[in-house]
Amino acid sequence: MALDKVGIAKRIAQELKDGWYVNLGIGIPTLVANYIPQGIEVEFQSENGILGMGPFPFEGEEDADLINAGKQTITATKGAVFFDSAMSFAMIRGQHVQLTVLGAMEVSQNGDIANWKIPGKMVKGMGGAMDLVASADNIIVAMMHSNKAGESKILKQCTLPLTGVGCVKKVVTELAVMEIKDGKFHLIERAPGVSVEEIISKTEGELVVPDNVPEMVL
Amino acid sequence: MNKVVSNVSEALKGIEDNMTLMVGGFGLCGIPENSIAELVKLGVKNLTCISNNAGVDDFGLGLLLQQKQVKKMISSYVGENDEFERQMLSGELEVDLIPQGSLAERCRAGGAGIPAFFTPAGYGTEVAEGKEVRVFNGKPHILESALEADFAIVKAWKGDTEGNLVYKATARNFNPMMAMAGKITIAEVEELVPAGELDPNQIHTPGIFVQRIFQGEKFEKRIEQRTVRSK
Numbered sequence A: 001m002a003l004d005k006v007g008i009a010k011r012i013a014q015e016l017k018d019g020w021y022v023n024l025g026i027g028i029p030t031l032v033a034n035y036i037p038q039g040i041e042v043e044f045q046s047e048n049g050i051l052g053m054g055p056f057p058f059e060g061e062e063d064a065d066l067i068n069a070g071k072q073t074i075t076a077t078k079g080a081v082f083f084d085s086a087m088s089f090a091m092i093r094g095q096h097v098q099l100t101v102l103g104a105m106e107v108s109q110n111g112d113i114a115n116w117k118i119p120g121k122m123v124k125g126m127g128g129a130m131d132l133v134a135s136a137d138n139i140i141v142a143m144m145h146s147n148k149a150g151e152s153k154i155l156k157q158c159t160l161p162l163t164g165v166g167c168v169k170k171v172v173t174e175l176a177v178m179e180i181k182d183g184k185f186h187l188i189e190r191a192p193g194v195s196v197e198e199i200i201s202k203t204e205g206e207l208v209v210p211d212n213v214p215e216m217v218l
Numbered sequence B: 001m002n003k004v005v006s007n008v009s010e011a012l013k014g015i016e017d018n019m020t021l022m023v024g025g026f027g028l029c030g031i032p033e034n035s036i037a038e039l040v041k042l043g044v045k046n047l048t049c050i051s052n053n054a055g056v057d058d059f060g061l062g063l064l065l066q067q068k069q070v071k072k073m074i075s076s077y078v079g080e081n082d083e084f085e086r087q088m089l090s091g092e093l094e095v096d097l098i099p100q101g102s103l104a105e106r107c108r109a110g111g112a113g114i115p116a117f118f119t120p121a122g123y124g125t126e127v128a129e130g131k132e133v134r135v136f137n138g139k140p141h142i143l144e145s146a147l148e149a150d151f152a153i154v155k156a157w158k159g160d161t162e163g164n165l166v167y168k169a170t171a172r173n174f175n176p177m178m179a180m181a182g183k184i185t186i187a188e189v190e191e192l193v194p195a196g197e198l199d200p201n202q203i204h205t206p207g208i209f210v211q212r213i214f215q216g217e218k219f220e221k222r223i224e225q226r227t228v229r230s231k
Helices: A005-013 A028-035 A085-093 A129-135 A196-201 B033-042 B062-066 B082-089 B100-112 B175-181
Strands: A021-024 A043-046 A050-053 A076-082 A099-103 A106-108 A139-142 A170-172 A176-181 A184-190 B020-023 B047-050 B070-075 B094-097 B116-119 B133-136 B139-145 B149-160 B182-193 B212-215
Touching: A005 A028, A005 A139, A005 A170, A021 A028, A028 A099, A028 A139, A043 A085, A085 A129, A085 B100, A085 B175, A099 A129, A129 B100, A184 A196, B020 B033, B020 B175, B033 B062, B033 B149, B033 B182, B062 B082, B100 B116, B100 B139, B100 B175, B149 B175, B175 B182
Parallel strands: A021 A043, A021 A099, A099 A139, A139 A170, B020 B047, B020 B149, B047 B070, B070 B094, B149 B182, B182 B212
Antiparallel strands: A043 A050, A050 A076, A170 A176, A176 A184, B116 B139, B133 B139
16 A cells, blocks of 8 residues: 555665764654654754754644744754754754755656746745755655646656756655666555556656565565 | 934834945844834835745734835745745835745855855855856855845844843844944844943953944844744
């Protein structure tokens, strides 16, 4: 069965490594913080100016001055630190953040990503996404395999305005985990109960499929 | 040097039509809400506003948009404001969208005497159109220029009579860089204290960047996305 959003977040959480500083984007990526593997320590950076982002506050303890980049009320962990936006992006551009997880509308087989604009329809802006994808070494995209009309979002070439070029290393969807290298998607794992055929049929970009594609273990 | 002005109307003196304003804040967090309310009252028009976001429909810079006081917005993310999206898609409002880190650095550069800098952010996208590209360490970068403003309006938690500022938590965001980049910088604070009361070791924005400071009358501090967990 295809994963839900929580399933995607759980699978991405398995990529976390001890000692990493991690930036989580808005939406599914935010959920990753709930499933940190036992025995490892990671610290979450939010680009609006906090390192050491904690869980949502208890009701009645919300602080309007303490939010994440999605404008949600949050808490700060012990040892957290606040800083300004220039400092925050110095951490990001300077590659002091080890992993970036963000959402996308489209990704292409050479690692391009589009997630900020649909011409004539929707313009939300890129926020920090362009800085993040241009700088991070390790970028995982959390997204749905197809749009609501059933069209693949895993493409040969993006059709929407780009956020970054050749930057995405790994994509986790409700169906599959794919790596991007040598200008192709490589199928690494499939969601429990999802067939390789289904993934192939929903992937427009070039997909390399090994003989044995293990199921994700969540 | 005493920077204190008695109220918001005195603080905003000299702001006129067609000017460029920097307005601090991230979402509704750390915005100079007393000054924004006063700008609505003043009715100044054709403003160019440099601010990470554009507020929501009925708060923050959204209030200026409702009154059609803004000619151009320079921002990184504007997704929380329906009126903004309507004015932008209909062409009434000019919009320059800039990657968030580039926006922050362009403000900092403006205040720090750095006319331009190279950044990898936006390379290969429409943000790079018309900009010089140069390769450093095998990686392409684009040239971004500094931003300055006729007035920068920032919001701090505490300030002293010298204009020294301390911000609280993530309400710091764009305020420190914008404070540096205003020809005249106005600081709106929750608590104004005499010089000497703030610990010099803990000050975030040195008073040299601030020309006018006042204590805001009231702060609503609206929360955009109230998210909680149960006990």
